[in-house]
Amino acid sequence: MKMIIAIVQSKDSNRLRKAFANNHIQMTQLSTTGGFLREGNATFLIGIEDERVQDVLDIIKKNAKSREQYVTSQMHMDVEGGSAFPVNVQIGGATVFVMPVEQFHKF
Amino acid sequence: MKMIIAIVQSKDSNRLRKAFANNHIQMTQLSTTGGFLREGNATFLIGIEDERVQDVLDIIKKNAKSREQYVTSQMHMDVEGGSAFPVNVQIGGATVFVMPVEQFHKF
Amino acid sequence: MKMIIAIVQSKDSNRLRKAFANNHIQMTQLSTTGGFLREGNATFLIGIEDERVQDVLDIIKKNAKSREQYVTSQMHMDVEGGSAFPVNVQIGGATVFVMPVEQFHKF
Ligand code: NI
Numbered sequence A, B, C: 001m002k003m004i005i006a007i008v009q010s011k012d013s014n015r016l017r018k019a020f021a022n023n024h025i026q027m028t029q030l031s032t033t034g035g036f037l038r039e040g041n042a043t044f045l046i047g048i049e050d051e052r053v054q055d056v057l058d059i060i061k062k063n064a065k066s067r068e069q070y071v072t073s074q075m076h077m078d079v080e081g082g083s084a085f086p087v088n089v090q091i092g093g094a095t096v097f098v099m100p101v102e103q104f105h106k107f
C-alpha cells in the first residue's frame, strides 16, 4: 500500500476526478487555500495498492501533465491599433509524491 | 512517531472527534471536497507516538467502523398502496493509513 | 525528497507563507476545520529536497515558534474598581513532521 499526494492545476481537477472514478481509484480531494506559488491548484490524496501505483501515475500524467496550448491573444498597441495572434502558453502540470504506508486498515 | 490518516463517514466524525479529545489525542480535520466515491467523508490527520498507535486504531474502530443498522423504509408502490418495513443498511466504515515519520519537532 | 507537514497557529500563517515565498519554497496550505484541541491552526504541506529540509525547519521555527508575549490585561473587580497590568502569555507554536518520499514526479 502507498499514499500518493498529487497537486495539479485546478483546471485539470474535474477531468482527473472522472478518470480516477472510471478506473475505480478511490481518492479524497483536499480543500486548499492558495499559497503564494500554489494559486489555483487542487490536491488529491490516493491510498493505493503497490501494484496499481504506476496506473495512478499514468492517469495523472495523461490528464494533468504540463502541455502547450495556443491561445489567441489580443494585444492593443498605442501606435498602430490592435492585432490578434496565437500565443503558445504552458498549461497544466502535476507534482506527485509517492509515500510509504506501514499499516493499512479497513474497519 | 507515526502519522495516521483516517477517512471516515461524515456521520461518525463528531463522535470520533469527541473520542479523540477524551483520550487526549491531538488531530487535525482536513476539509475535503467530495470525490466521486468519497461523498460525505471526513479526513483526520493524527501525529502520534508509536506506543499509542494501537489506541488510536481502537478508537477509530470503536467509533466509526462499518456496521449494520435497521432503518424503517417507507416504500410507496403504485399498485397496492404503501408499506413500511425495516431494512438492514450498512453505515459507517473507516479507511486508515499508518505512515512513518522520520523527524518530529515542536517549536 | 521529503514531505513536511507543519501545523502552526493561524496568527503566524501569513508571516510563514511570506517567508516560504521569499525563500522559493513551494507549499500547499490545507483548509482545516477545528478539532477540539486544534482551534485556530493552519496546516502546510511542503514537498522538499533532502538538502533543504533544515532550511524549511529553520524558517518554521523562526516564524511560528512558541514564545511569550506581554499583553495588557484589564481586570474589572467587583470590590475596588478595575486595574490594568501586563500579563505574560504564550503564543505561537509549531508541530512539524518530516516524512519519507519514495517517488517524486513532475509531469
Ligand atoms: Ni468499471
Ligand code: NI
Pocket (backbone or CB within 6 Å): B022, B024
Ligand atoms: Ni483526561
Ligand code: NI
Pocket (backbone or CB within 6 Å): C022, C024
Ligand atoms: Ni529570489
